[in-house]
Amino acid sequence: MSIDEAFATAEQVTRSEARNFYYGIRLLPVRKRQGLCALYALARRIDDIGDEQAPLEQKRAALSLVRKELSDIDSATDPVLAAVAETARRFPVPLDAFDELIDGVEMDLAGASYETFDDLRIYCRCVAGSIGRLCLSIFGNGTDPRAPQFADQLGIALQQTNILRDIREDLLLGRVYLPRAELDEFGVRLQLDDEGTLHDPDARLATYIGFAAERAQHWYELGLRLLPELDHRSAACCAAMSGIYHHLLVRIQANPTVVYDRRMSLPAHEKGRVALTALAKAVLPV
Template identity: 60%
Template structure:
C-alpha cells in the first residue's frame, strides 16, 4: 500500500506529539514545513531509541538496528511512513543522513554494554546518540554562514545528553547501565547502588559532589553549543533555545539538589516547559 507524503508527515507529527515530551515544545515553534521535517527526523530517531531500549534479546536488537541501516540505505524503496517522510524531508533540506548512522552506532554501544572509563569515552557516546541529533536538527534549521555551526550543534546535543545521564542515574543503574565515567566515580569515591528503600545510596556525599561537578561541566558544553543560536533564523533559534532551555532548567534543578534524582526520574511540568518555550519565542533568556 502506498503511503502519501501528507499521511507520512501526519504520522510523524503524531509520534512526536505523543512521545517527544521535551522536544515537542520547541518543535511547535517552527514554521509548518520545518516542523514537519523535524517531526520526521524525530520519528526515525525514536524508532532507533525504541529498539535500543526495548525488551528484546541483544541479538534481536542488533538485527533491528541493522534493518534500520538497510532502510536508510534505500529510503526511496520504503513504504513505511517514517522513512517516506524522512526521504521527502531530505529532498527539501540538507539533512545529513549520515548522522543517523552515528545514532545507530551509539545505540549499538548501549546494546553491547559499553563501559566508559574516561569522560572522553562518554563524549564519544554522547556525540553519537545526541550530537548526531543536533546536526540533524541543524540540517532542518539552516543557518547563516558559520563554519562552526555543525560543531556548535554537536556540542549542544552532547550537553543535553549529559543532562539526561544525570537525570537517569538511578533508572539506568536499575537497567544495568552506568554512563558516569569510572574515573569520575573513583575520584569521588562512589560505588553506585540502590538501597532497599529504592534510593541511590550516598552515605559519604560523594555522589552528590560528583553530580555538582558533572553539572558544572555540562553547563560549559551548553555555553559552547549555544553559540549556534545567533546564526539561526528567529523561529529556528526559538526552537533551539526552547529545547535547550528545558534541559538547562532541568540541569539547574538537579544541581540545586542532587538527591532529587536519587529516587525518581525528575522532569518539569507541562506549564514549566510551556513557559520556557514562550520565553524562547519572545527571544528572552530562560
C-alpha cells in the same frame, strides 16, 4: 499513503513521544516542523529498539534493518521513512547521522562502559550530537562554518543532562554512563539502598553530580553559540528544546539528591513557559 499522510504520522509520533522536544518543534513554520518531526520519529524508532524488551540478537537485527532501509530510503513505503526521504529532498539532511545514532545504540546493547569523560563524549556525540546536526539541517546553518560543531556540542550538553537525571533508572537497568575514573576519584560507589534510592551516606555522589553538572553547563555555553546563527523561528525552537533540559540541569545542580529516588521532570506549565520565553526572545517578525 500520500506524503502529507506520512508527515502526519511522523508528527503524531513526535507529539506523543517527544515530551520535551515538541514544545520547541511546534514553534517552527510548517515545512520545518514537518521535517523535524520526521527526523525525530525515525530517531525515536532507533532509540526504542535499544530500549525494548527483546532478545539481544533481535535488537541487533532490527538496527541492521534500519541501516539497510536508510541506504535505499528513496524506495521506502514505511510512512516515517518516506517522510524522512522527502525531508532529505527538501533540506540538506546528513542521513549518515542516523548511522552514528545506531552506533550509539549498539554501544548500549554491547554493555559499553566508559573509563574517562573523553570515552563518554564519543558516546554522547553518537546518540545526541548526531541529533543536533540533524536538527541543524532543518534550521539552516547561518554564516559561521562552526555551526555544525555548535549543534554537536549542544547535543552533548543535553545528553549529559539526561545521564545525570537518569543515574538511578540506568543503574536499575545495569547501565552506568558516569566515567569510572571520575567515580573512583570522588570515592563514589553507585548502589541502591533497601528502598531503591541511590545510596550516598557521605554525600560523595552529590559532590560528584555537582562537578559533572558544572561541566555540562560549560557544554551548554559552547553549544548555545548556535542560536545567533539561526533564523528567528529556528532559534526559538532550539532555545525551547535546549532550555527545558537546561532547566533540569540547573535544578539538579542546585539539589543533586533530587535524582536519587525518581526520574525528574518539569511540569507541563513550566515547559510551556520556557517555550513562550524562547519565542518572545526571538522577537518574531509579523
